[in-house]
Every structure is written in structure tokens, then in C-alpha cells.
Amino acid sequence: MKEIIFKLIGYNPIYIKILDNNHNTIYNEKIYNNRIKLCLEKNKAYTLIATSNNRILKRVFLVDDKTNKFIFSFYNYRKITFLLRDYFYNLPIKRGKLILWQK
Amino acid sequence: MAKIININNGQGSESLINGSYTVEANVTGYENSTINPNTISIVEGSNTYQFTISATGTLTLHVTEDGTSAGTPIVGATFVRTDSTGTEYGSSITTDTNGDAIFNNVPFDATNAPIVYYKQTSSDGDHEFVSTVQQATLTESTSTIEIQNAPGATRTITLTDANYTNLPIESGTLTLNN
Numbered sequence: 230m231k232e233i234i235f236k237l238i239g240y241n242p243i244y245i246k247i248l249d250n251n252h253n254t255i256y257n258e259k260i261y262n263n264r265i266k267l268c269l270e271k272n273k274a275y276t277l278i279a280t281s282n283n284r285i286l287k288r289v290f291l292v293d294d295k296t297n298k299f300i301f302s303f304y305n306y307r308k309i310t311f312l313l314r315d316y317f318y319n320l321p322i323k324r325g326k327l328i329l330w331q332k
Numbered sequence: 333m334a335k336i337i338n339i340n341n342g343q344g345s346e347s348l349i350n351g352s353y354t355v356e357a358n359v360t361g362y363e364n365s366t367i368n369p370n371t372i373s374i375v376e377g378s379n380t381y382q383f384t385i386s387a388t389g390t391l392t393l394h395v396t397e398d399g400t401s402a403g404t405p406i407v408g409a410t411f412v413r414t415d416s417t418g419t420e421y422g423s424s425i426t427t428d429t430n431g432d433a434i435f436n437n438v439p440f441d442a443t444n445a446p447i448v449y450y451k452q453t454s455s456d457g458d459h460e461f462v463s464t465v466q467q468a469t470l471t472e473s474t475s476t477i478e479i480q481n482a483p484g485a486t487r488t489i490t491l492t493d494a495n496y497t498n499l500p501i502e503s504g505t506l507t508l509n510n
């Protein structure tokens with residue numbers, strides 16, 4: 230039994246479709262929590278298509294006998310650079326912190 | 333949940349998702365409430381965001397012939413803020429009739445003030461000055477540093493005839509432009 234876990238913002242339903250490597254649909258459900266458990270054959274690749282809150286996730290994953298949990302994220306994390314300068318002198322601030330609170 | 337971005341030499345990085353954020357600053361020596369902007373929207377396609385912050389301290393450089401508070405003031409000497417390597421930032425400040433060059437909006441802190449670098453870029457033409465980078469830390473909101481610009485030393489200039497060795501020129505003037 231393999232567990233597929235989704236990371237997403239809020240508590241939105243997730244529409245999940247999983248295809249095997251012959252393009253056969255082996256799972257097609259709407260779920261209301263963020264995880265499902267499935268029996269998947271090892272050493273096979275599967276295609277996951279998940280949608281939630283207008284975000285689409287499409288991933289191909291390989292099932293082996295070591296991995297029991299597959300975690301997929303709807304988040305779009307990426308590296309953001311923050312520049313901080315003195316307003317009056319345009320000097321780069323040597324040391325400090327910015328604290329960001331998500332609204 | 334808060335994301336903390338450590339700033340070193342003017343920049344820091346963090347992995348974030350798109351969204352709207354309120355921004356707070358924690359910069360020793362600066363007025364943290366002046367962080368600008370204080371809200372941002374992280375959007376697709378933009379991975380660099382710029383902020384400014386300002387301080388409220390005042391650094392007065394008092395320039396006199398003897399480097400004391402009662403000395404003869406030097407008017408027209410210029411200073412500029414720099415980093416530790418001497419790169420200049422902001423506008424040049426000129427000493428007034430009291431010999432004061434006043435840098436406003438300079439960071440200060442009682443225990444952990446950031447270093448303020450500056451250098452003198454000129455004097456009034458009749459006085460010597462040190463042009464290397466100087467530094468100060470302000471532990472109070474106002475601070476005065478006494479700076480000496482000593483009168484230029486008397487130099488002996490000789491003018492002789494080019495065709496008659498050592499024959500001094502009786503009278504005339506030489507004009508030296510710095």
C-alpha cells in the first residue's frame with residue numbers, strides 16, 4: 230500500500246486522476262482530505278494529474294519497494310531575493326532581518 | 333506563519349510562494365517602522381524585491397584648523413558617506429560657516445550601532461585634509477566628531493632663468509592651480 234499526500238493551501242477538494250504507463254486510468258476520484266492510499270505495482274511509472282483551487286499538478290512518479298509515501302505540493306515555491314538599502318544614502322544594509330507575514 | 337529573511341550586505345533570499353505579505357524589519361540602528369514598502373505581493377515572473385529603510389541619527393563633522401571645538405572653522409570642506417572600501421553613497425555634504433558638515437538620517441544604537449563610514453573629499457583650498465575612509469559609531473542620536481584641517485605648510489618656490497644657471501628672476505608671479 231502506497232500513500233499519496235498532497236500539500237496545498239486551505240482545505241479545498243482535490244480531483245485526482247492516476248494513469249498507469251499504458252494510459253489506463255486506475256484512479257479517478259474527488260477527495261476532501263489531502264491523502265489517499267492505493268495499491269500500486271512496484272517498478273512502474275504512473276502519471277498523476279491533480280487539480281485543486283484552480284491549480285493543476287501533473288507529475289510522473291516511479292513506484293519502488295522502498296518508497297511508501299509520495300508527497301506532491303501545489304505550492305509554487307521559488308527563491309526570492311530581497312534587497313534592502315538605506316533610503317537616504319542608498320547604502321546596502323550590512324546586517325538585519327526582514328520578517329514577512331503571509332496575509 | 334512568518335518567514336524571516338536574513339539580510340547581509342544589502343540582500344537576502346528565501347523560498348516563498350506567490351501571495352501577499354506584510355513586511356516588518358529588524359535592523360539595528362534604523363527606524364524599523366520606516367521599512368518601505370511594508371506590504372508586497374510576490375507574483376509570478378518577479379524574483380527580486382527592493383526595500384528601503386531609514387535612520388534618524390545625526391552625525392556632525394566639525395572641521396577646524398586645530399581639530400578642537402573652539403578652533404577656527406573651515407568653511408567649504410566636503411564629506412561623503414562611503415562603505416568600508418571607499419565607494420561613495422549619497423550626496424556630498426559641505427561645511428557651513430561654523431565648520432559643520434551635518435549628516436542626517438544616520439543609524440545609531442546604544443549598544444550595537446552599525447559602523448558609519450565617511451571620507452573627506454576636499455578642504456577650502458588652504459588647508460590640508462585626510463582623504464582616507466574614516467569610521468564612527470553613534471551610540472546616541474546625535475554625535476559630533478572634531479576634525480583637523482591644518483593650514484598648508486609654507487613652501488619655498490624658486491624661479492631661475494633657464495639659460496643662465498642659478499640666475500634668480502628678479503620679480504614676477506607664479507600661479508598654481510590645484
